[in-house]
Amino acid sequence: MEKEKNVQAFDNFLFPRIFETFRVAINFKNLIIGLGAITVICLVGKIMDAGGTVAATSAGGRTITELHVYLSNPDQVASFIEQNKDSGKSTGVFTTLWRFAGKKFHAALNALFKFDLPGVASNIGEYFRGVGWALKHHSFYCLLFGVIKLAVITIAGGSICRIAALRFARGEKAGLSEVLRYSTSRFLSFFMTPLAPAAIIIFFGFCIFLLGLIGTVPGFGELITALLMPLVLVAGALITIVLIGTAAGFNLMFPAIAYEGSDCFDAISRSFSYVYNKPWRMGFYTAVAGVYGAICYVFVRFFAFVLLWSSRQSLTLGARLVAWFVGLFGAESRLLAKFAILWPEPSFTNLLGTYDLAAANWTQSAASIVIYLFLQVIIGLVVAFIISFYFSANTMIYSLMRNRMDNTALDEVFTPGEPAELETAAGEQEPEQTEPGPEDEAKPEGESETVEQ
Numbered sequence: 155m156e157k158e159k160n161v162q163a164f165d166n167f168l169f170p171r172i173f174e175t176f177r178v179a180i181n182f183k184n185l186i187i188g189l190g191a192i193t194v195i196c197l198v199g200k201i202m203d204a205g206g207t208v209a210a211t212s213a214g215g216r217t218i219t220e221l222h223v224y225l226s227n228p229d230q231v232a233s234f235i236e237q238n239k240d241s242g243k244s245t246g247v248f249t250t251l252w253r254f255a256g257k258k259f260h261a262a263l264n265a266l267f268k269f270d271l272p273g274v275a276s277n278i279g280e281y282f283r284g285v286g287w288a289l290k291h292h293s294f295y296c297l298l299f300g301v302i303k304l305a306v307i308t309i310a311g312g313s314i315c316r317i318a319a320l321r322f323a324r325g326e327k328a329g330l331s332e333v334l335r336y337s338t339s340r341f342l343s344f345f346m347t348p349l350a351p352a353a354i355i356i357f358f359g360f361c362i363f364l365l366g367l368i369g370t371v372p373g374f375g376e377l378i379t380a381l382l383m384p385l386v387l388v389a390g391a392l393i394t395i396v397l398i399g400t401a402a403g404f405n406l407m408f409p410a411i412a413y414e415g416s417d418c419f420d421a422i423s424r425s426f427s428y429v430y431n432k433p434w435r436m437g438f439y440t441a442v443a444g445v446y447g448a449i450c451y452v453f454v455r456f457f458a459f460v461l462l463w464s465s466r467q468s469l470t471l472g473a474r475l476v477a478w479f480v481g482l483f484g485a486e487s488r489l490l491a492k493f494a495i496l497w498p499e500p501s502f503t504n505l506l507g508t509y510d511l512a513a514a515n516w517t518q519s520a521a522s523i524v525i526y527l528f529l530q531v532i533i534g535l536v537v538a539f540i541i542s543f544y545f546s547a548n549t550m551i552y553s554l555m556r557n558r559m560d561n562t563a564l565d566e567v568f569t570p571g572e573p574a575e576l577e578t579a580a581g582e583q584e585p586e587q588t589e590p591g592p593e594d595e596a597k598p599e600g601e602s603e604t605v606e607q
Contacts, residue, residue, distance in 0.1 A: 171322075171564075172443050172550055176450045178318050179543040183330050188538030189531075191310035196248075198302050203246020207292060209235045210243040217243065219250050224287040225280065231291060247292045248299065254284050260503065266448050308344040311545050312337030315412035318549035323413075323567040336570070340411055347407040347418040351400040358389040399426040402436065408545065409552035415568035428555040439554060443547040447540075454539050455502065458532055462500045469493065496522045497529075505533055 178184070210219040223234045238244075258281040265273030288296050313333040320326040337344060365386060369379035379386075403425030410421035429436055470493050495514045498507025506529055514522065556562045 169439060169442050169554070171554060172439065172547065173446060174322065175443065175446065175543060175547045175550055178321050178550075179450070179539060179546040180454075181317065181321075181542070183328075183333075184314050184317060184542035184546065185535055185538045186330070187310050187313050187333075188541040189534045191306050191541065192534050192537055194306050195303055196252075199246070199248030199252070199299065202295065202299060203248050206244035206246060207295065208245045208247055208250050209238040210245050211238045212243060217245070219245060220291060221250050221254060221284055221287050224291075225283060228287075231287075235291075247288055247295050251284060251288055255281055258284075263448055263451070266445070267452075304345060304348065308341060309334070309337050310541070311408050312340065312344045312412060314542055314545040315408045315549045318546040319409065319412045319553070319567050322550055322553060323565045336412075339570075340415070343411050343416070343418045343421070344408060347411065347421050348400075348404065350418055350422060351396050354396050355393050358393050362386055362389050395426075399429055402433070403429040405440070405544075405548040406552045406555065409549040412549060413552060413556070413567050415570065424556075428552075428559055431559060432555060435558060436551075436555060439551045443551060447543050447547060450543060451540060455505075455536055458505060458536050459500060459502045462505060462529070462532065466493075466497055466499060469497070492518065497525050505529070505536075 208220050210217050212218070220231055220235060224231050258277045262274045262277035265271075265277060313336070316333040316336045317328050320328045365379060365382055369375045371378075399422075403422075406425035406428060407418075407421045410416065410424045411418070414420065414424075495510070495518050498509055500507045506526070509522065509526070553564055557564055
């Protein structure tokens with residue numbers, strides 16, 4: 155009896171189930187979906203960057219862009235753009251933000267491993283300041299790119315969440331085409347989930363804005379504003395509730411649709427309910443997943459580094475052996491220099507290495523570009539793992555929160571067509587009842603059928 159109580163007490167701790175995320179996230183189908191999403195987003199970003207809308211200049215061997223100026227002194231951005239718009243050093247919004255986000259991500263990761271939580275928060279805050287620069291100075295670009303990116307993430311994230319839900323709940327290995335059909339069939343629900351809270355915030359904010367316009371009318375405007383102040387405060391409270399609920403519960407919205415097969419409003423309602431009713435549990439699960447995810451990412455990146463380093467060392471070893479075999483010892487340095495052009499030596503912090511094609515001929519340049527593209531696939535898989543882990547971990551967190559809040563079993567997940575199948579099965583098991591025929595009605599009462607002996 156005591157043993158059973160101990161086992162039951164251990165079962166009440168559900169957070170160890172989060173450690174199953176790596177096994178789910180490293181799934182090849184998840185990585186393929188994530189890699190496909192990254193490829194599409196990067197292609198769209200590079201195409202949109204063709205115009206070079208971000209002013210830049212060179213100083214001290216490094217490139218200074220609008221973003222650097224904005225982070226140091228936002229008031230100087232306009233003058234910087236005016237001075238350098240014709241310098242020929244312009245770049246794109248996507249390229250600028252991509253590089254900046256990569257630096258801040260690794261800086262935040264290093265701070266996390268040093269248990270420097272202020273450093274983590276500072277790097278995350280710097281990243282959002284960078285997003286603020288893009289929204290302020292390149293609004294149309296961000297709007298167009300954001301819609302395309304959301305559409306791609308909708309399909310990819312929905313598919314990964316569905317794979318994680320079926321794997322975590324029932325141990326099922328869903329097919330790639332199956333999960334893609336699921337996410338595309340519920341595309342509108344996934345797509346509208348992050349937009350609906352934004353629409354609600356904009357609506358109430360616009361109402362307050364209109365009241366502010368009325369308040370500018372001389373004479374009675376300020377009186378109307380004073381009388382309607384309670385409505386302003388109510389609208390502000392609703393904006394705050396939606397804003398906090400979205401920021402804290404956004405991670406649960408895609409998993410809710412993947413688990414329940416519901417619409418965006420049900421997903422928003424569930425995520426808000428879980429966040430506001432169990433905030434500490436939600437925060438604890440998220441923190442555990444974040445730390446575990448950082449460890450898993452370091453392992454995956456280390457694996458990619460060893461893969462690239464060992465492959466390159468083997469390649470250069472072949473060059474050394476050739477130089478030694480033919481007796482051209484003086485050619486060894488030239489051969490190694492050629493391989494340094496084709497494939498710079500990678501490091502843990504820079505998996506691609508530093509390319510310098512200034513001394514390369516056209517064949518070496520062409521070969522280095524081909525090698526670079528193959529290396530980008532490895533880098534893309536590392537980034538795809540981050541995407542896969544994010545959606546998989548939040549799917550598991552949603553399942554655990556749902557179990558605590560709604561007392562729903564962990565293995566319960568929506569399957570399309572299930573209700574119809576249950577009704578059909580019930581209809582087949584139910585015996586048919588036939589109406590009595592004329593012959594049965596004609597039989598006298600008490601008469602029984604003759605049974606052959």
